[in-house]
Each structure stands twice: as C-alpha cells, then as structure tokens.
Amino acid sequence: MEKLHSxxxxxxxxxxxxxxxxxxxxxxxxxxxxxxxxxxxxxFVFLNKDxxxxxxxxxxxxxxxxxxxxxLKDNLCVKxxxxxxxxxxxxxxxxxxxxxxxxKLEDAGAVLIGKANMDEFAFGSSCESSCYYPTRNPWALDRxxxxxxxxxxxxxxxxxxxxxxxxxxxxxxxQPASLCGVVGLKPTYGRVSRYGLIAFASSLDQIGPxxxxxxxxxxxxxxxxxxxxxxxxxxxxxxxxxTKSLVKDAKxxxxxxxxxxxIAGLDKEVEASVxxxxxxxxxxxxxxxxxxxxxxxxxxxxxxxVAPAEASSNLARFDGVxxxxxxxxxxxxxxxxxxxxxxxxxxxxxxRILLGTYCLSTGYYDAYYLKAQKxxxxxxxxxxxxxxxxxxxxxxxxxxxAFKIGERLNDPLSMYLSDIYTIPANLAGxxxxxxxxxxxxxxxxxxxxxxxxxxDEETIFHAAYAFEQNTDxxxxxxxx
Amino acid sequence: xxxxxxxxxxxxxxLATQTKAFCACSTKFGQRPxxxxxxxxxxxxxxxxxxxxQAFHFAIKVALALNCRIQDLIKFDRKNYYYPDLxxxxxxxxxxxxxSYDGFVHITSGGAPKKIRIKRVHLEEDAGKLxxxxxxxxxxxxxxxxGMPLLEIVTEPDLSSPEETYDYLTKLKSILEYLKVSDCDxxxxxxxxxxxxxxxxxxxxxxxxxxxxxxxxxxxxxKVALEYEVKRQNSCIEDGTKIFQETRLWDAAKQTTASMRxxxxxxxxxxxxxxDLVPFVVDxxxxxxxxxxxxxxxxxxxxxxxxEYKLSSYDAAILTAQIDVADFFEEAVKIYPNPKVVANxxxxxxxxxxxxxxxxxxxxxxxxxxxAGLLKxxxxxAISGKMAKDVLKEAIATGTDPREIVQKKGLSQIxxxxxxxxxxxxxxxxxxxxxxxxxxxxxxxxxxLVGQIMxxxxxxxxxxxxxxxxxxxxxx
Numbered sequence: 001m002e003k004l005h006s007x008x009x010x011x012x013x014x015x016x017x018x019x020x021x022x023x024x025x026x027x028x029x030x031x032x033x034x035x036x037x038x039x040x041x042x043x044f045v046f047l048n049k050d051x052x053x054x055x056x057x058x059x060x061x062x063x064x065x066x067x068x069x070x071x072l073k074d075n076l077c078v079k080x081x082x083x084x085x086x087x088x089x090x091x092x093x094x095x096x097x098x099x100x101x102x103x104k105l106e107d108a109g110a111v112l113i114g115k116a117n118m119d120e121f122a123f124g125s126s127c128e129s130s131c132y133y134p135t136r137n138p139w140a141l142d143r144x145x146x147x148x149x150x151x152x153x154x155x156x157x158x159x160x161x162x163x164x165x166x167x168x169x170x171x172x173x174x175q176p177a178s179l180c181g182v183v184g185l186k187p188t189y190g191r192v193s194r195y196g197l198i199a200f201a202s203s204l205d206q207i208g209p210x211x212x213x214x215x216x217x218x219x220x221x222x223x224x225x226x227x228x229x230x231x232x233x234x235x236x237x238x239x240x241x242x243t244k245s246l247v248k249d250a251k252x253x254x255x256x257x258x259x260x261x262x263i264a265g266l267d268k269e270v271e272a273s274v275x276x277x278x279x280x281x282x283x284x285x286x287x288x289x290x291x292x293x294x295x296x297x298x299x300x301x302x303x304x305x306v307a308p309a310e311a312s313s314n315l316a317r318f319d320g321v322x323x324x325x326x327x328x329x330x331x332x333x334x335x336x337x338x339x340x341x342x343x344x345x346x347x348x349x350x351x352r353i354l355l356g357t358y359c360l361s362t363g364y365y366d367a368y369y370l371k372a373q374k375x376x377x378x379x380x381x382x383x384x385x386x387x388x389x390x391x392x393x394x395x396x397x398x399x400x401x402a403f404k405i406g407e408r409l410n411d412p413l414s415m416y417l418s419d420i421y422t423i424p425a426n427l428a429g430x431x432x433x434x435x436x437x438x439x440x441x442x443x444x445x446x447x448x449x450x451x452x453x454x455x456d457e458e459t460i461f462h463a464a465y466a467f468e469q470n471t472d473x474x475x476x477x478x479x480x
Numbered sequence: 481x482x483x484x485x486x487x488x489x490x491x492x493x494x495l496a497t498q499t500k501a502f503c504a505c506s507t508k509f510g511q512r513p514x515x516x517x518x519x520x521x522x523x524x525x526x527x528x529x530x531x532x533x534q535a536f537h538f539a540i541k542v543a544l545a546l547n548c549r550i551q552d553l554i555k556f557d558r559k560n561y562y563y564p565d566l567x568x569x570x571x572x573x574x575x576x577x578x579x580s581y582d583g584f585v586h587i588t589s590g591g592a593p594k595k596i597r598i599k600r601v602h603l604e605e606d607a608g609k610l611x612x613x614x615x616x617x618x619x620x621x622x623x624x625x626x627g628m629p630l631l632e633i634v635t636e637p638d639l640s641s642p643e644e645t646y647d648y649l650t651k652l653k654s655i656l657e658y659l660k661v662s663d664c665d666x667x668x669x670x671x672x673x674x675x676x677x678x679x680x681x682x683x684x685x686x687x688x689x690x691x692x693x694x695x696x697x698x699x700x701x702x703k704v705a706l707e708y709e710v711k712r713q714n715s716c717i718e719d720g721t722k723i724f725q726e727t728r729l730w731d732a733a734k735q736t737t738a739s740m741r742x743x744x745x746x747x748x749x750x751x752x753x754x755x756d757l758v759p760f761v762v763d764x765x766x767x768x769x770x771x772x773x774x775x776x777x778x779x780x781x782x783x784x785x786x787x788e789y790k791l792s793s794y795d796a797a798i799l800t801a802q803i804d805v806a807d808f809f810e811e812a813v814k815i816y817p818n819p820k821v822v823a824n825x826x827x828x829x830x831x832x833x834x835x836x837x838x839x840x841x842x843x844x845x846x847x848x849x850x851x852a853g854l855l856k857x858x859x860x861x862a863i864s865g866k867m868a869k870d871v872l873k874e875a876i877a878t879g880t881d882p883r884e885i886v887q888k889k890g891l892s893q894i895x896x897x898x899x900x901x902x903x904x905x906x907x908x909x910x911x912x913x914x915x916x917x918x919x920x921x922x923x924x925x926x927x928x929l930v931g932q933i934m935x936x937x938x939x940x941x942x943x944x945x946x947x948x949x950x951x952x953x954x955x956x
Contacts, residue, residue: 077526090525097519099526198525202755231528232757310755313558316569317523321621337562360560360750369752 004029005159006477008212009068009219012162016067023067026162027056027111030069034113034160037480042135043145043155045074047114048081056111064223066109071161073152074115075122076207077196078102085198086118086130089344090324099196100231101165101207101224108223116151116164120346121315122172122200124148125418128409129348136405137180138478139444143402146176146418152210153180157445158480163220164210169200170303171397171422173208174434178397178447181436181476183464184210185217186422188454189429190235192221193228199314201307202233204426213474214435214465218242221457237455245458246465251285253463256390260296261421267400273438273446274396277467281394284466289390293382296424298375300416303423305359305372312356318344351412380428387453392463395421397434397447421449431457435464436473445473482682483717485710487639487675488599491652493631494606494670495538496662501605501629502529502572509668513611513622521627523567528756531556535629538661539579539603540762540770542631545655545777546598548583553761556603556754561747564621565608573632575751578602585655586779587647589640596648597636606630625669637676637687642706649673649699650801654778658803666697673702678723679713688713688723693737695729705730709737781806789819798827804841805831811848816855825851829869833876845879846872854882861942862886897949900933900941904949907932918954926950 004012004026015021034047052069059066072078075085077095084090102112119129127135127150135150137143138158145154149166153176156164166173168186177184185208192207199205209220222243227236257278262271278288320326320340327339345353359368386393399420408415425432430451437448448467452459468474500507503520519527536554543550557575583598606628611620633652639645653664653671664671673696678688693709696702709728716723728737753759776784778800785796785806800806805826812822830851834841854872857863863871863886875882907929908915918925933946 075526083526085525093525095519095524095526097524097527195528196526199756230530232530233528233755309752313560313570313750313752316560316562317525317567319562319564319569321564322522322567323524333564357750360752362748362750365750365752 005033005162007162009065009162009216012068013064013066023056023059023111024053026067027052027069027113030113030161033158034155037158038160040136040141040480041138041154041158041160042133043116043151043158043160044071045084045086045115045117045132045151046082048112051081052111052113055106059106059109059111063107063109064219065105065163068110069113069162070105070110071113071116071152071155071164072099072102073149073164073166074118075167075198075200076102076165077198078112078115081115083115083198084131085122086120086132087318087344087346087349088131088325089318089341090198091131093324095196097196099207100193100228102196104224104226105165110163110223113161116149116155116166118151119148119172120349121198121311122148122167122169123311123348123352125171125175125415126403126405126408127151127154127176128405129346131346134405137402137444138480139181140402140442142404143444144179144405144407146179146398146402148172148176149184149210150176153177153182153184156180156182156210156212157478159477162212163216165207165220165224166210167197167200167205167207168422168426169204169206169307170426171419173210174422174432174447174449175398175419177210177434178449179402179445181439181445181447181473181478182210182212183214183217183433183435183468183474184208185221185433185457185460186425186431187221187225187457188235188431189426190233191225191237191431191455191457193226193231193234195228195230199310201310202314203310204303204307206426214433214461214468215243215246217433217464218246218461235455240458242457242461245461247462248466248469249284250281250463250466253281253286253392253459253466254390255281255286255288255463256291256386256393257288258291258293258296258386258393258395260293261395265399265417265420266396269438269440270396270398270400270446274394274448277394277437277448280467280470281463284470286463291386291390291393293379293386293424295375295378295382299379299424299427300420302372302375302379302427303419304355304416305368306376306427308352308356309359309369310356312353312360315345315349315353320344348412376427379424383424383428383430383451383453391452392459393451394463395449395451397421397449401440401444401446425451430454431460433460433464435468436476437467437471438473439476483679483714484682485640485642485677485679485706486637486687487641487645487677487706488637489635489639489645489648490674490676491633491649492672492674493542493633493656493662493664495535495629495631496660496670497532497534497538497629499532499534500627501532501535501603502627505627507628509670511624513620513624516624517626521567522623523569529572529754531757532629535603537766537770538629538659539601539631540767541659541661541774542633542656543580543583543601544767544771544774545659546580546583546585546601546633548580548598548601550580550762550767551577553577553759554579555759556757557751558754559604560750563607564619565610565623565626567608567623567626571605571607572754572757573604574602585635585648585651587644587651589644589647594638594644596638596644599634599636601631601633604630604632637678642703642710645675645706646699646703649702651778653699654801654803658775658777660775660803666699673699675702675706677706677709677713679710679717689725691723691725692727693730694727694740695731697732701730701732704735705737708735712737775803778803785809789813789823791819791823795823795827798831799823802840808841808848808851812852812855815849815852816859818855818859821855822851825855825872829872844876846875850875850881850883857883857886861944864939864943867939897945900937900945900949903933903936903941904946904953907936908950908953915954926954
C-alpha cells in the first residue's frame with residue numbers, strides 16, 4: 001500500500017475496484033510523497049490538502065478517474081483557487097470559474113490536489129522564469145525539468161501526483177515530458193477546450209496530459225477532449241475511447257522519419273536512442289519511410305513571431321485595473337499601467353511582449369506577422385504531404401537531454417532552440433506525444449516524439465503503446 | 481474662390497439583442513453598475529468569446545437593408561489599445577474584412593434624389609463607461625456596456641452639406657427602426673454619430689484636411705455642429721490660418737467645437753486576426769432567409785401608400801418616415817377606411833403633438849383604434865370637427881379614449897331634428913329683426929342666426945342640420 005503514489009491511474013482504478021484500496025489511501029499517500037520530496041523538486045506552487053480531501057469526500061459518483069489525484073499547471077483556472085501563471089502580476093488572483101478541463105476531471109471523479117510550477121505565462125523551456133522558484137529535474141536536481149510545464153512533468157516523474165495537466169504552445173508539454181522521462185501529449189488544436197486556460201498564444205495553445213504511461217494518457221484524453229460551447233475553437237467531433245487504440249504491435253504501421261530533424265545540434269546520445277527506437281518499430285512490424293518536411297528550418301522563427309504577437313495582445317489585460325498586482329506608487333492612469341506592468345512581469349515576459357508588439361506594428365505587420373502566417377501554412381502543407389505516405393512521424397522530442405539550471409538563462413536564442421522539434425506540431429495544429437525512449441550515459445531521460453494527422457490521436461496512442469509495451473524505459477524511476 | 485463641403489459619417493449602432501456580443505450577459509439598459517457582467521465581458525484571463533448569433537443576424541439584416549455586399553468569410557480582428565473601460569485592452573472588431581461593404585442610402589438634396597454610398601458596415605463590441613466623481617482623485621468604471629454588440633456604419637465622403645447629413649441620418653434611422661434591430665435612441669447612446677468634415681475648392685477632386693467631430697447627441701446637434709465647422713473652416717481659409725487634422729468636440733452649451741487632440745500621426749492599433757474566434761463561411765441559406773424576412777422598407781412603403789391609399793407623395797413620405805407611424809396609419813385605416821382623413825389628422829395634430837412632446841407615437845397614449853373612433857364620430861355627425869380637435873388634445877393629455885371623453889362630457893352633437901327645430905323656432909321668434917333682414921336680402925343675417933342657434937345649443941347642434949332647417953323655415 002505504501003507505494004500507491006508510484007502507480008499509474010489505470011492500476012489504481014483496478015486496485016480501487018478489486019484490491020481493497022480506498023480512494024483516501026491514494027490521496028493521503030500522494031500527499032505524504034509531496035511533503036517528503038517536494039522540498040527537493042519544487043514542482044508545486046501549492047498543495048491544497050483541504051480542498052482535495054473535501055472534494056474526495058463529496059465525490060460519490062465513481063467516474064472513470066475516481067479517486068485519482070491530478071495536479072494542474074498554474075495557468076489552468078480553478079474556481080476560488082489562486083491561479084497565477086507563475087507570474088507576480090497575477091498574485092492573489094482567484095478566478096470565479098473553473099477551466100472546462102478542471103470541471104471535466106472533477107466530473108470524472110479525479111481529485112485536484114494543487115498547482116504546478118511553470119515558466120511565467122508559459123514563456124520558457126526550463127521552468128526558470130517562474131516568479132516563485134525554478135523546479136528541478138527529479139533525475140538530476142541541478143538540472144532543469146524542461147518547460148514550460150516543468151512542474152507538471154517533474155511532479156509526475158517524482159511520483160508527487162498520478163497525473164498532471166500541462167499546456168503546450170511550442171512544446172511545453174512534450175519537451176519537459178521528454179526531459180523528465182514521462183509521457184506528454186499535445187492533442188490536436190481544437191480537440192480540448194481552452195476555456196479557463198490563461199492564454200499565451202491562442203492559435204497555438206492546447207491542454208494535454210502528462211502521465212506515467214501511454215494508457216493513462218489515453219484515459220485522460222478520453223475524459224478532457226470534446227467540444228465546449230464556451231470555446232469557439234473547440235471542434236464538434238465525437239470523442240472515441242482512446243484506450244481502445246492501445247495495441248501492442250505495430251504491424252502495417254507506416255512510420256515517417258523526416259531527414260530535416262537529424263541535423264547539427266542534435267545530441268549524439270539522443271540521436272542514437274531515436275535510431276534505436278526506429279529499429280524497435282521495424283522489429284514490431286512497422287514500415288519505416290524516409291520523408292521530408294522541407295520548411296522545418298523556418299519553424300522556430302515563424303513561431304517567435306506568431307506566438308509573441310498573440311501573447312502581446314493576450315497579456316494586455318494585466319494592467320492592474322481589475323485584479324492581480326497593481327503598483328502602489330502610481331501617480332495617474334498611464335503611470336499605473338507602466339509601473340504595474342514593469343513590476344509585475346519578469347524579463348522573458350517583457351521580452352516577448354516587446355517582440356510581439358513590434359511585429360504587429362504598422363509598417364512591420366506585413367513583413368513579420370503576415371509573412372509568418374504564410375510560412376505557417378507551408379509548414380502545415382509539409383505535414384499534409386507527408387501524411388499521404390505515412391501514418392505517423394517519429395522524431396526526437398528535444399535536441400538534448402536536460403541542461404543545467406542557469407545554463408541558458410541569459411541566452412534566449414539557445415533556450416528557444418530547445419523547442420526546435422516540437423514547435424512545428426503547434427504551427428500545424430497536429431497532435432504529438434513524447435514518450436521515454438532511453439537514457440543518456442549520465443542517466444538523463446531521452447524522449448521520442450510521435451506525430452500524426454489532425455484528430456488522429458488514435459494512431460499516436462497505437463504507435464506509442466506498441467513501443468512502450470516492448471521497452472522498459474517508462475518503468476525506470478528517479479532516485480529521490 | 482468658392483469652397484465646397486465634404487462630409488463622411490460614422491454611426492455606431494447598439495444592436496437590441498437579448499445578450500451581449502460574445503457572452504450571455506443581459507443587455508438591459510440602466511441597470512446597477514457592473515451587475516451585468518461575467519468573466520468573458522470582464523476579460524478575465526482564460527475566458528473566451530463566443531459570437532452571438534442574433535447579433536450576427538441583425539448585422540446581416542442591416543447590411544441587406546443598406547444594399548451592401550456581404551463578405552463570404554466572416555472574420556474578426558483585435559484592435560489593441562489601453563483604456564480602463566476596455567477590460568481586455570483590445571476590442572474585438574473587424575478590420576480588413578468588414579462583414580459588409582459597398583452599399584447605399586437614398587436621400588433628397590434640394591428636392592432631388594441623391595445616393596449616399598455606404599463604405600462598410602461591421603460588427604464589434606462596445607466598451608464600458610468611465611465615471612469621474614466630481615472633485616475626487618479617482619474614476620469609477622461600469623462594465624455593463626462592455627461587450628454589447630455594436631454596428632459601425634461608415635459612409636463614403638458623399639455628403640456635401642449639414643442639411644444632407646441631417647437627411648441621411650433621418651433616412652438611416654428610419655431604415656434601422658424598420659428593421660427593429662435597435663432602439664436608435666441617441667440619448668441612451670444606442671445610436672452615436674461622429675462626422676468627418678473638410679472643405680476644398682469647388683470641383684477639386686482632392687480632399688481637404690479632415691476634422692473629426694464628436695460628442696453630438698442629437699441629429700440637430702450634428703447639423704449645427706457641422707454648420708459651425710463649415711463656417712470655422714471657411715474662415716480659416718479666408719484668414720489664411722491652417723486647418724489642422726484633429727478631433728474636435730461639439731460643445732452644445734457654447735454652440736462651438738473645440739479641439740480635443742491633434743491627429744498628426746495615425747494611432748497604431750496593431751490589428752490582427754482574433755485567434756479565439758474561428759473565421760466562418762456565411763451560409764447563403766441564412767442570408768436568403770434573412771433577406772426574405774426583411775420588412776417593406778420606407779421608400780417602398782411610401783410608394784405603396786401613395787398608390788394604395790391615394791395619398792400625395794408628400795403625405796406618404798411623412799407617414800412612412802417612422803415605422804410606428806406607418807403601422808398606426810394602416811391600423812386606423814382598417815377601422816376607419818378614409819385614408820385621406822386619417823393622413824390629415826396624423827400628419828397634422830398628432831405629429832404636432834409628437835414633436836411637441838418629443839416622443840414616439842407608441843408613447844402617445846392614443847391607439848389607432850381610438851383615433852379611428854374619433855374620426856367615426858365626426859363622420860356620423862356625433863361631434864363637430866372643432867370638437868374633435870379638443871377631444872384629441874384631452875385624449876392625448878389624459879390618455880383617455882376619445883369616445884369616453886365625448887360620452888362623459890355630454891359633448892355629443894345634437895343631430896336630432898326635432899330638438900334642433902325647437903331651438904331654431906325659439907331663435908326665429910326672438911330675433912325678428914334679423915329674420916326680416918335676411919328675408920329682405922341681407923344674406924349675412926343667416927350667419928348671425930346660425931351663431932345664435934349654436935350658442936343656444938351650447939355648440940352641440942350639428943351645424944349642417946341647423947343650416948338646412950333654418951333655411952327651410954325661412955322659406956327658401
């Protein structure tokens with residue numbers, strides 16, 4: 001019983017049904033785990049024991065995720081719970097509404113246990129730009145967990161929660177999943193409602209699960225996916241039971257491997273792990289095809305125009321008028337805006353707001369934003385063409401394993417390149433997952449990314465599950 | 481040199497939808513501040529807009545009635561600027577692809593018809609209201625208006641005088657009222673108007689420096705403000721002073737315009753497509769349905785009134801300018817089928833009362849059937865035309881049905897011949913001198929006798945019958 005925190009949700013559901021385990025046993029065990037290891041990992045912004053216990057006692061309807069503790073990234077609103085996006089400017093903000101995903105999880109019986117640390121407003125790939133503290137990688141505490149959903153990934157990896165939700169704008173679920181050795185899914189744009197997700201870049205953001213294995217990922221998506229009348233960009237399509245896609249072999253699966261992803265800057269150990277994964281697939285009966293995604297080179301620069309442009313507008317509302325931080329020193333209205341935002345936003349947030357504002361300004365709009373949208377279309381077409389010959393695409397998730405805390409903090413460009421392999425999926429709106437596919441010699445996890453056609457999460461789960469069930473990487477746990 | 485005036489108008493129209501443009505909050509006017517708000521219209525982080533279908537349909541209705549072309553793809557944009565009445569610090573609007581464009585409205589200029597081109601009609605959300613308490617060092621904000629659906633209706637610079645502008649506004653308002661998409665109440669701010677005005681040498685094809693006029697809260701004010709501005713700009717030219725590109729506010733108390741801010745550089749609103757609203761293709765069936773459901777418009781109605789009711793085109797135009805008046809007319813005619821008489825009463829006494837009180841016909845307290853009843857009483861001879869005017873006045877003042885007034889006051893005209901004969905006999909007996917005068921050829925003695933009879937009957941005798949009986953008794 002003392003190891004409940006290390007189990008997956010499907011195992012726990014089994015134990016709840018037939019193993020004499022009570023939901024409160026799970027919750028208390030997870031709380032104990034958080035209290036014993038989070039001093040080291042610092043994945044949590046806060047753990048709300050009282051709310052979790054009350055919510056569990058009120059959860060009579062034994063839904064699909066009954067009794068399963070879930071940690072939410074701090075940009076997902078929960079009614080009455082402080083939600084800050086890791087930013088000083090939102091300190092004290094308690095939304096009067098819950099995100100649709102939070103509501104759906106609770107409706108399915110899940111227990112929300114708190115908020116996970118993140119890069120401020122999801123701007124970053126290391127969790128270092130949080131206004132609270134950097135989260136550490138459970139596999140090496142002097143290294144970053146990835147970002148921006150670093151707290152979510154680290155908490156799953158360190159067994160401080162059973163499941164976590166993150167958000168992914170350019171890789172913010174997959175890259176930390178890769179660096180922490182867990183499973184992270186970015187669903188198709190429009191698959192999951194964004195209502196209650198504090199927006200970074202509205203046309204790229206998507207909420208997804210971080211889990212200990214592929215089956216849990218499929219379970220969570222089955223719960224949180226679907227149309228929401230509160231989100232016009234969520235798509236009206238039936239939600240399948242994704243666990244039905246979990247097949248152990250890969251017979252007949254056509255897997256594309258894009259040549260543009262195996263380039264200078266790709267860590268040798270990462271490359272070797274991914275190449276090995278390709279061999280595993282071949283052995284499982286998959287057909288591996290060389291493909292080309294010719295506009296890959298432009299993805300990062302396209303992203304760093306579109307995303308900051310939208311962010312500069314989305315973040316304009318943080319002005320001290322209604323909620324959050326307001327400078328105590330202001331002399332007049334303009335002064336209030338300037339001081340509130342100067343004090344409230346961190347360096348990276350300011351950098352992106354400036355970048356985005358510049359790109360949208362008269363005289364630059366056509367050269368930057370409009371051009372970027374055109375390139376975005378090209379990148380999307382690359383994938384459409386590729387999927388004519390293959391069912392899914394595999395690539396490395398991150399070009400390197402976890403780097404050291406502070407290593408890239410003052411070098412934004414090298415930080416931005418952490419997402420070089422994950423950004424294209426957001427620009428194209430397609431689904432992608434990162435699953436563990438190996439470890440470096442120093443014991444750092446390495447992730448494999450699998451991408452598929454829009455709304456074809458089923459193929460992703462199929463391919464991911466087949467690999468996982470025939471390898472042992474996901475079973476390794478960090479020593480804490 | 482002779483100068484001509486060039487005016488373009490921007491009208492903002494609040495649509496009378498049940499709920500706001502992108503959330504489910506009520507649009508009811510005059511409620512407690514901030515009582516009609518939700519996370520969406522307050523722009524709370526994580527909230528998302530969802531387009532109000534009714535607002536979209538209303539917009540299409542207006543576009544069709546203004547003869548506009550409708551965009552195939554509907555797209556919204558963000559207009560970014562900071563102001564505390566705008567909680568997201570951007571306004572959801574439409575920029576490069578307005579919902580509709582290239583329309584027109586017919587006006588009359590110096591008696592001749594003129595076409596005023598509509599450049600664009602687009603849908604956007606309204607901002608809140610700032611309140612600045614007197615003598616305090618803070619401002620308050622009321623977000624009830626935030627997110628209300630607004631249509632922006634922009635003309636080409638086709639208006640060439642304040643009179644034309646006034647006529648355009650009247651015609652536009654008439655159309656909008658017909659569509660029942662807004663209450664078009666300038667005092668409540670549901671219809672707002674800004675004007676761009678410049679002058680240029682007559683015949684020139686280049687536009688002069690444009691001045692934007694704001695803060696005009698009635699059509700009359702728009703006209704006077706423009707008249708003032710025409711004079712001001714002309715005297716600038718005469719004096720050789722520069723006309724600045726600027727925004728000027730109309731000061732109704734001083735009857736002048738004053739500079740609010742210079743617009744040397746265009747403001748940069750950093751427009752870009754609203755990513756939270758998915759662009760959508762307009763369903764042609766929806767447009768066809770809205771189009772076929774459009775009411776008869778003022779011009780068509782005026783033409784029909786003229787032919788169907790045999791009215792002068794002048795009367796027809798007056799009766800159809802406001803949909804409520806036109807409806808009132810037709811309802812009254814149904815009960816009292818004498819269109820000319822109904823038209824005269826409506827365009828005369830009743831319109832005068834409306835103008836006097838500055839109200840619409842629905843607020844007059846007189847129903848169409850009540851007016852028809854009054855007119856029937858005249859026709860039957862129960863009351864005289866003069867009496868009817870007094871009764872109407874009282875009916876309007878007290879909101880009582882005219883039939884009830886006549887009955888209560890015993891005002892009914894005496895048409896009973898035997899009763900009248902009695903009075904006539906009495907007067908003939910009393911006024912022998914006048915009777916003789918009449919018989920000896922002094923025809924105006926008859927008028928005196930009729931007057932006496934009317935006086936005797938306290939004005940209630942039917943004058944036609946009195947005349948007839950008197951003449952008979954006097955022997956011719």
